[in-house]
Every structure is written in structure tokens, then in C-alpha cells.
Amino acid sequence: MNLVIREALLAFRRAPLLSALSVTTIAFSLFVVGLFGLVAVNLQQALRDVAERVEIVAYLLPGAPIETITLAEKDIEAFPEVQAAAYVSEDEALQRARTELVEFRDVLQELERNPLPASIEVKLKPHFRDVEHVNEVAERLRGFGFVDDVRFGRDWVEKLDRLRQIAAAVGLVVGAAFAAVAIIIIGTTIRMAVLQRSREIAIMRLVGATNGFVRRPFLLQGALKGMLGGLAAVALSYGAYALINRWLIHAEFFSQEQAVAIVGFGMLIGFFGSAASVGRHLRRV
Template sequence: MERLRYFLQRTLLSMRQTPLLSGATIGTVAIALMLLSFFTLIVFNVQNLTRQWSRDIQVIVYLDRIPSNSVLEQWCQEITKLPAVETVHYVSQAEAFERFRKRLGQNDDLLDGLMPEILPASLEIALREEARTQRGAEELVELLSRNSTFSDFRYGQEWLERYDAFMFLLRLTGTLAGGFLIFATLFIISNTIKLTIYARRDELEILSLIGATPFFIKAPFLAEGAFQGAIGALLALGGCHVLYYFFLKKGLAALLTTAAAQNISFLPTWMQVAVLGLGLTLGLAGSMLPLRKFVRM
């Protein structure tokens, strides 16, 4: 208990005694994590947006003949069982006609005198998220083609090609930039903490001379690193929230449609906790590396 109190006292006191160094460490962690969080926020929102677009990806099978209810039910059951399929919806000729009429809007009088039978019935097959790619759609079409009744398929090939290319670019940019940012953050934080520990190497030497165990020497420094990392992470989240509010929420709202702007959201709670955990871990790891060098018995 005495030791725990000593560790806590030392951690807080040492931060008070070296406000400039502590401030520099916290500031470095905050700025580095804010950049990382803001980048994650952008990727997260772009992914959300594309996920919404991808919901439109579906394979439509136009039916030459209207099947009986029992056959239709059997097809739906069989298709739903396929791993790439999320839902199957049968669009009757009447429903297709009604949709067409709605789409024409004020010009719907063009359809006056026409019967619903001019449009084919269809099966609208929505894909699972992981299959919403050109390859996924093509594979499904190949499977469906085995049923000789199905011959006319539509799945927006060109749109899917562009969507795939965009998603590839997004992932590549996300991985490269995210990896670089994490590496840079660890490097900067580790070096800043190394400086603070270097400035206090006399204290480390004296502690080791008077019989402090390696744990006793390292614990306050590790606690300080973790504490500074956590404070930095909280500041980073605060800063990221400010950036989000002014640049994404307000700034983009002016550029995007209202619906798209409404979908822009801040990092979910688990990601915020992850940023806090990352700050804490970076602070710990950043202290641990130089301590290994300076604390030698």
C-alpha cells in the first residue's frame, strides 16, 4: 500500500516537477493521435457511405414466363440458401409496372392504355456485404445460370467495376496512410519519452544504487508514460471532435446532399475506447523501450 501510494505520488509529482517535458509528451501524443483519429474518422465515414451505396448492388433475374406460386417459392428458397445471397424479392409484373409509373412522375400518363404485362416479372437478389463486388455478382450469376429457366441477368457491370476500383483505392490508401501514421506516432512518442527519461537518468542511477528493484525503478516511469498517453489520447479525441464538427459535419454539409451529410458520424464508442487504449499503450511502450536501455543493474 505504501509502495502504491509512493508510485502514484511520484508519478504526479514528477509530472509537476517537469511540466515542460510532460507537456511536450502529452502534446506530441495528442497531435499524433488526433491526426490518426481524424484519418480513421474519414475512412470510417467513407466506408459507411460506400456501404450504403453497396446496398444497391443486386442481381436481377428477368423471368420470361410467370412461374406458379409453388415453383416461385422453391426458387426463392434455393436462391436464399446460396452463401452470397442476403434476400430474394419477387417483383411481379404489376409491381414493376407500378414502380415504373412512380418513376415517370408527372409523365405517368404515358402509360395510360398499357397493361402491366408489357414489363417482365423479376427476382431481385440482394447480396451479402462481402459479396458486393463484381466478382461476387459474376459468381452468383454463374450459379443461377445452371437453372435453364434463368437467362436474362442484370447487375450493373460498369458501376460495379468503378465501385471495385474505388474500394481498392480506399483500402490501399487506408492501409498505407494508417500504417505510416501509426509507425510515425510510435516513433515520435517513443523519442519524446526517451528525452524525458534521458533528462532523468541521474534519478534512475541513484534509485538503482540505493537498492531499488528494476520494477520499483520502472513502475513510476511506466505509470507516467501511460498516464501521459491517456491524457494525450483524450485531448486527441477532443481535438478530433472539433475537426469533425467544423470540417466534416458543418463543412461537408454545405457540399453534400442533406441525406449524405446526416449520415456523417463521429467515431463509435468502441473506436474512441480504442484510441484511448492506443494512447495508453503507446505511452507504456514508449517508456518501456528507453527504460530497458537506461535501467541496467
């Protein structure tokens, strides 16, 4: 094992230029993937922020007894989809309207009787903020006897759904394309490194090295290059993120797991790229 590590590291010293070139190529390929990842991460966050506002409001018939409503509120909060349910009395509704609808302040001041109904405002859990679940919960709310009407921005929720689907599809297709390009570029780079040492491989085999013995240093080296490239790509992405955050918009960076995934992706491509290239050499008996 000692020898495998030594041979893998020696390759960096023997061909420093080619090694640096491989790592740089891997770094930039993964950087492009990383940039796209940043866009995807931020887009998702933005969509989550918008979805925060998905809310169902059940307007209540006037004169419903407060005990019944309190009990119903507990029931509604127990729905698996529901995050929170809040009762808003007629007075609170009017109070709110006065502060929020400044343009109508005069009209609202002069009212003799409060025209606004009481309501229960229902917020759904993050995973249930789509048309299907919103509809379902709304339907259930309609079932309560004291509920007059149930409203939610149907159009708006539908648009949000559509947006989410588009984002997911684009993310998948473009992400896969970028990943494929990265795999091809990195694979080619690794292959160059193996070709450069084809003479050495031939000599190793002539003196009786087993295929496994020939292969191991290359695999380790490929994985190392992939890892270094991945780390550099994360660093570059962080630089890009810092610039965007400072000059353009407030953005999010990768979570720790996502950053580790980028480095891991680099390692895997390096490893399997080496395995494929060396394998091709070794098959030539």
C-alpha cells in the same frame, strides 16, 4: 506499489511544464492519426452505402407458374450470400415504370399489352457485394428453367470493387505512416522526460534500487501520459467531427471501440516508449 504510483504522480508535479508538453505532443500526434481514422471510417461508410445498391435481377420467362416461382424464391433466399429475394410481377413492374419513368408516362399509358417481364430481385448480404460473389449468384440464378436473363451492373460492381481495394490500400499505407510518425514523436517526447530525470535514475541505482524499481514509475507515468494524450486526441477529433458535421457534410464518429483503441494505442506507445528509454539508461551499468 503505493510508492510506484506516488513517484509516477510526483513527476507530474515536479516537472509540470515538461509533462504538459509531453501530453500535448502525444495528443496532437494521436489527433492526426484520429483525423485520418475519421476519414477512413466515413469513407468506408460511404462505400457501404453505395454497396447497398448492389442488386441482381432475374427476369422470368412469360407464363412461368406462380407456385414454381414462389418455391424458387424460398430456395434463393436460402442461398448463403442472399439477404432477400423479392418477386416482382409484370403488373408491378409496369406500375413501377409508370411512377419512376415520368418521361415515358404517355407511352406507357397507351400500351395495349404489358411488355415488361416479371422478375426476382435479389439483394446480397453486406460481405458478398463484390464481383466474385455477384457472378456466382447470377450464375446459379441462370440455372432456374423459368429464368430468361440475369442482369446486374457488372461494370458498376467492378468499379466499386476497385474503389474498395484502393481505399483499403491507401488506408493501410497512410494509416501506417501516420501511426509511425506518432510513435516516433511520442517516443522522443517520452525519452526527453526520462533524460530529464537521468540524474535521479543514477542516484536511485547508487543507493541500491533494483532495475525493476527504477523502471516501474516511468512505465506507469508513460502509460498515464499516453492515456491522457489519447483522451485529448479523441476529444479533439470529436471537436473536428462536430465542426465538419455542422458545416460541411453529415459524417460518422468513431464507435466506442475505435475511440478506446486510440486511447489504448496512446497508452501502449507511452508504456513501451518509456520502457525503451529507461532500458537504455539501465543498460549502462
